[in-house]
C-alpha cells in the first residue's frame with residue numbers, strides 16, 4: 001500500500017474555480033483515496049514550498065528560545081488563550097505510551113486581541129503564522145467542496161459547517177510541531193515522537209520537513225509516508241468519518257523515533273480543520289448510522305483523552 005499522489009492543479013489556490021469535468025475527476029480520485037486509505041498527497045495546491053519553509057523557520061526560532069520565554073505562552077499561563085505553546089511530553093496521543101517527544105505551538109484564533117510572541121523574540125512570527133493559516137483555510141475549503149462532490153452531497157453541507165475558521169466559534173488549529181534531536185539514553189520504554197492516534201475533526205492538512213510519519217494500513221501494518229517537497233498530505237479525521245457514515249476512513253498514524261545514531265530534528269505543520277463549535281453533525285447520507293453530535297462536545301471529549309484527563 002502507498003499513499004496516492006493527486007494533482008490538485010486544476011483547483012489550486014492560483015485558480016478562481018474548477019470546471020465540472022475536472023471537479024468530477026478530482027472528486028473521484030480523492031474519494032477513492034479517502035475510502036481506501038484515509039490519506040492523500042496533493043501536489044500543485046498553490047501553497048509553495050517557500051511558504052512552508054518560511055513558516056517552519058519562524059516556528060523553529062520560537063522553539064529554540066529558552067523554556068522561560070516559551071512558558072509565558074503555555075496553556076497554564078494563558079488558560080483562555082486559544083494560541084499557546086505545549087511543552088515536550090505534555091501530550092500522549094496514545095495513552096498507553098509515555099508522553100510524546102514533541103513540542104508545539106498552536107494557533108486557533110486570529111482575533112486582534114490575541115497575544116503573540118513579540119517581534120523582538122521572533123521577527124515575523126505572527127505575520128507568517130497568520131499567512132499560512134489563511135492559505136491552509138482556503139485550501140481546506142476547496143478540498144471540502146471536492147469531498148462533498150465525492151459523496152454526492154451539496155457542497156454547502158460541508159462548507160456551511162466551516163464558516164468560522166480562525167474566529168472563536170471554531171477550534172480549527174494550525175499547529176507547528178518540533179521534534180528535537182533524540183538522545184537514546186533518555187528515551188523511556190515505548191516512548192516515540194508522537195503516539196498512535198487518529199485526528200479529531202473533519203480533515204487535516206500536513207506539511208513535513210522529513211520522514212518519520214507512519215500510517216496504519218488495513219492489514220494492520222504501519223507504512224512510512226514519504227516526504228515529497230511541494231505536496232500537502234491530507235487525511236480524514238474522526239468527525240468526517242462519522243459524518244460520511246464510515247465511507248471515508250480516519251486511520252491511526254504516529255511519528256516514530258529516527259534510526260539510532262540519527263541526531264536530526266524534525267518539523268511539521270498541521271492544520272486541523274474542525275466544524276464550527278455549535279454545529280450538529282448528522283450522517284450526510286441520511287442513514288442515521290450515528291446519532292447527531294455537537295462538534296464542540298466531540299472535540300472536548302477527544303482532547304481531554306490526549307491530555308490524560310479522563
Ligand SMILES: O=C(O)CCC(=O)C(=O)O
Nearest residue numbers: 177194208213255268270
Ligand atoms: O508531525 C507529524 O508528521 C504528524 C503529527 C500528527 O499526526 C498530529 O499532531 O496529529
Ligand SMILES: [Fe+2]
Nearest residue numbers: 197198199253
Ligand atoms: Fe495526527
